[in-house]
Every structure is written in structure tokens, then in C-alpha cells.
Amino acid sequence: MDITGMIKDAAKRYGMDMCGVAGVDRFDESPPGRHPTDILPGCKSVVVVGVRLLDGIVQANFRTFENGRQDLKGLYGTYGYTMLPNFELTYACYAVAQFIERETGEAATPLSTGPMTNGAQISIRHAAVAAGLGEFGWLSIVLTPEFGPRNRFGVILTTAGLAPDPLYGGPRLCNPEVCHICTDVCPTKAIGAYGSEDFRTCGLGTYGKVSFPRCQVPTQGLRRAFGGAEDYVTTDDPVGRDIAEANARQPIMERGLQHHESWHCGMCLSYCPAGRWKEHFLDRALTGGAGAVAK
Template sequence: MKQLIKKIKELAYQLGADVCGIGSINRFENAPAGFSPLDLFDQCQSVIALGLALPKGLYEVPPRLLYGHFNRKICSILDAIELKLARELEERFNCLAVPVPCDAPNEYWDAENMTAKGLISMRHTAVLCGLGSIGKSSLLINPEYGNRLTIGAVLTDLELESDDLQPDLCIAECSRCLDSCPVQAIADKRVNQKLCRLNTYGKTARGFDTVNCNKCRTVCPVRFGKTG
């Protein structure tokens, strides 16, 4: 099995992923009803989580246009990697593989509270596949890439051994993300999406999407990883 896992991860990196982790379906037994990998693919035995990191430089400039543009762009790049990986897995290892979009499309939308949910929670998928921990900001923190990762996943009927879970990477005494939020949208490792969305997203006069706030990401002392 270790050789198979090695080949899968090498393939993921060759296709362009920055990180790759694996979690057995047993780790997902507490997923909310309707948002388990098994709700998408009932033959799923393992979940392969993939991540791509934004450049550090995007954290050093105003987020309105540059950060927002590339934060959206990275989703399509990662989805393409997932699709290629799923096809390669099926061809090489005689299995079934289902790529799951890292963001849209998805079904769930609570209009009153402006709350969306993905097909599965990619942050929690990353944690269960050994790629990091959830910080006070509710963002995933990875030891090498900090909070810069976008996460996607491939579900497969291959039975694979889980990677070790990461320790809590959030600094216990730190509260920078909570203190810096202009609308106090963060509490208990959760974000009030309505408060956050109304403060964060907008449009230019020409109709281009903007991101007007990413302070919870940029003020984090481990935003670039443990060795940042």
C-alpha cells in the first residue's frame, strides 16, 4: 500500500499540486448529513486532498483586485489538476475516482443568512487528510504554506492508509484575526458569513468582482507557515 500511496502523491505533485494528503473514509463518519463524501460517491473508500498556495506577495498588496482575482483563478487551476488526477488514477490503478470542485458549483444556500456550504467541507477534508489544522479564524493552517492553500479533493474506491493528523498550528495566545475583523464576524472558529460577505465583497464601476478585506489571512503570524 505504501508504494501505491507514494505513486499517487508523486502523480499529484507532477500535475501541479503543492500538497497532497489522504484520509480513509472512516475519518469522515462525523460529517454532517448530506455533506459526507459518501453522499457524493457511495463507493468511496478514501479521500485524496490536494492544495495549491497563493503567492506570498498577494498578502502584501491591497486585496481589492489582485488578491481577489487570483484567489478565484486558483480554483479553476486546482479543479483541472483534480480532473487530471482522477483520470490518471482510473487508468493506472483500475479504480473509480471522483473529482470534487474546490468551490463552486454547490447546492446549499441560506439566503437570509447569506450562508453557503460546499459539496463537502474542504477545510475539514484537509484536516482529516493530514494537511493542517483549523485556526481561530476558521481558516486552514498548513505547516509549510500557512493559510494560503486552496483545497480540492478526489474521492476513490481505492482503500488507502490515512496520513497522520497535524497538531494544532494556531498560536494559543494569539487573537490577531479576531481583533482585526472590522465587523467582528469571527468567533469559536466559525465565521458569520453574512457579516463577512457584506464587508468583503463588492464590484468596481465596470462590474468586476472585488475583495475589500482579507485581514484575517494577512495578520496571522503563521500565514506563511511555521517557518514563514
């Protein structure tokens, strides 16, 4: 087995569900300061690992949305968003980087994962597409054939020259011309409507433009309707200043590892029909009600 295959086997041993490799040439469109060589001089390969989200944790999100079970929302925060997937990715990225350095003598730099860490050094979602693990969905999240958007990813940069994987070339995973579920279920209409000018295009694909301030209102619980203590945001079309003022008013959270909660939504991720959604959820009676839109 060659070194690339050995690295992929190691990633699986460390608990990852997928692993792909991209050559550094696929990052030519990276913005200034966000190219892999800006972090690791001489970087030749970008290794991307991914872990699926538990069906049972996505199911807890359905119970929140469909039955008003706000007491279950923290399960998604712990096991589907801020904590465990990112701990698992952090440990796996470190272990894979150690494996690369021990086996090849080349440098390997694991990058930060998740919202509880100190920023993103490169775009992890673009790296996942560049490594052939999936394609962009209109909701701007990376879709994989098996799990749709219900994945989390981590990145390791290395100066080792590894065999790159081809870009995803399987069946189309998102067709926004006929499916509008992500835009329909978004509670603040943060995802740009297909057919409008709200889209982004890069060499790796086209996807919908997401209004981050609008997205923050439900994810951070900035209104009572989304689990917040009060209506910290009152406008339907907030800008960055509105969110900053809301965060200043919101008390610092003493539970968990974040200053502010950020897992109150995930509706687009939960209801996206990609990744055999019907088989994973509807056929197993894990959801109903609003979930019926995702047939």
C-alpha cells in the first residue's frame, strides 16, 4: 500500500468516516492569507477527514422543531455541532498529522476545527470539495453521497506529495432548480433564493449566498422564538452591527465552552433530502410533520 492509502487507513482507525486528498493546485482561488502555503510554506497536499453526524442527534433536532422540545436542543449542540464532532476531528487531525510526520519525515499541520476554536485558517468546506468528498449544496454546506450535509470536516496540510483524489463526479446531490427545502425551512430566509443574484461561484462549484447576520439570529437564539431569553434582535434584516449589539446584551453563557450559544438552528442541515434522508429518517419514523417536505 502506498503512503496515501496508509494515511487514509489511519484516518479510519482514528474514527473518521471519510478521507480525501487534494493537491495544493486546487486552491489557486484562495483569498489572500488563506492559501495552504500561507500557513505551511512548501505545502503540497491537503488531507481532509470527515465524520458523520449521528442520526439520533439529528432526530433530537426534529423533536425541537416539530414538538417544541427545547430541552433537547443541547443534545445537538453537544453531539452534533460545537463539541464532540469537533473534539473527534481535533484528535483525528492531530493523530493523522503525527502519522504523516512519522512515516514520511515531512511536515504536517492540523488546522482548527469547529466554532469553539480560534478561527479557520483556510476554508474547510472548500477543502472538502477539493479533496473529492462531495459537492456544494445550495445551502452552502458540503454534501456527501452518504450523509448529505450531516458531516463535519477537518484538515491537515502537509509538505508530502500525496496522490490526489478526483473531484466528486457521481450523481448530482443538489438540484436547486427543483428542490427548495433549505430556503423553505430557513426561519429567517438567510439562504438566498435560487434564481436570484444571491449565489457564489468558485472553481469548485456554485452555491447559495447566506446572510450570516440573518443566520445568526436563530443559531444563536437571539429571539425568544428560537430559544433565546429575550428578543435581542428585533429587525427582520439585521446587519453586523445589530448582531454585535445583541451579543453585547446577551449574558455570557456559563455552560459549555462558548461565550454564546450557537446551535439553536440547523434546520437546513436537518431537512436537506441529500444523503438518503428518507431512508435515514422518514422511513424509520425519526421525523414527521414539517419533515414531510423532505421526501
